[in-house]
Amino acid sequence: MIRSVAGPASVVAAAALLAGCSSDDGQVEADHTHAPGQGHTSLAVGDGTRVSEVGYSLAGLQVREQPDGTGELRFRIDDFDGEPVTDYVEELTKELHLYVVNDDLTVFRHLHPTRDDDGTWTATFDVPDAGGYRVVTEFIAVDEGGNGDHVVLGRPLALPPGDPGDTAAEDRAVSVTVSEAPTTGANGELRLVVRDAAGEPVSLGTYLGTWAHVTGFHRETGAMVHLHPLGAPEVTEDGSELTFHAEIPDPGDYRLFVQTRVDGFLHTVPVELTVAPSA
CATH class of the missing domain: 2.60.40.1930 (Macroglobulin (MG2) domain)
Structure with missing residues (x-):
């Protein structure tokens, strides 16, 4: 209880599967409603x-x-x-x-x-x-x-130790980059672009019922954030872009682990993110 x-x-940080609540300044529209x-x-x-x-x-x-x-x-x-x-x-x-x-x-x-x-x-x-x-x-x-x-x-x-070398190294088949970083607060917005090794858009599948899972950790405090996309990816010549509602309370540097399915295979890609304080 x-x-x-x-x-x-x-x-x-949490995200609902909805669309149409984004803006261009690292914030989603205030007072939006979830599913x-x-x-x-x-x-x-x-x-x-x-x-x-x-x-x-x-x-x-x-x-x-x-x-x-x-x-x-x-x-x-x-x-x-x-x-x-x-x-x-x-x-x-x-x-x-x-x-x-x-x-x-x-x-x-x-x-x-x-x-x-x-x-x-x-x-x-x-x-x-x-x-x-x-x-x-x-x-x-x-x-x-x-x-x-x-x-x-x-x-x-x-x-205890296990399989040597099995770390979260750079994925050679899939890359993920930040196209828009969120600011702190309830209405932050994160955008990630997923590409293949040649820099081309990819066809994303779902994993556990959503288009991607993002689990991030603050580099100083260890605080976790967990995000899911607002909807299906937008595919352009620049890549397959996912938008997340990112309710992140603390500014600073985070390491994200982006899990996404491409061509039937699950990829876990580490991504660096800096969250600035909201204005």
Whole structure:
């Protein structure tokens, strides 16, 4: 249950699948409305830098090494009574999204764990280097009133090494560039252009029900932002352009991990972004 509202620094960037609310100054039009049916789900609370938010906690986090050398993460989401949450609303086809990112923002994993009946989540993972990482969970839990509490939790942990060299290096088949950077505030707008290796537009497919997933992290604070396009890409001779409503509270430098499907293959492309304060 959402018992309080976090301050602006804790609000995760979100995007609704709508069109016709953009402008030319890094802002979408004020007072735009999101898609119907969202009135019973709270705004996202948390930015992945805290283990507990509004009564929910990331609990029982364990790392186990599998016989094949891969790792396994196990954890629970506990409610304000300390009981495991077992009732969730699917968001983008999944009950919970799990992100694993290292402190240098060179390794990124977007995972979809499975849940046991007792509320324990399990995910297999592999990372190239041992060291400091952060585990971030994003979910919508159903409260006692039947409404959805959208929450983002995270905590640091040390992980063992895995497959060497598997980092978020530049993708040789797909490139993503920023054509318009957002400013801070509720009405920011981000535009990204996707091209192939020859600099030509690409035909984008969907991934988890949307045209792209953008997960970004503030380089100083580690705060996470999570964005999805407002609609289908606009294809021109310059590339395939996606527009995002970017509600980013804090200015600064971010590293984005853009996940998009091209020719049936999922690509994860790191992109640097600087968010300026709004005027």
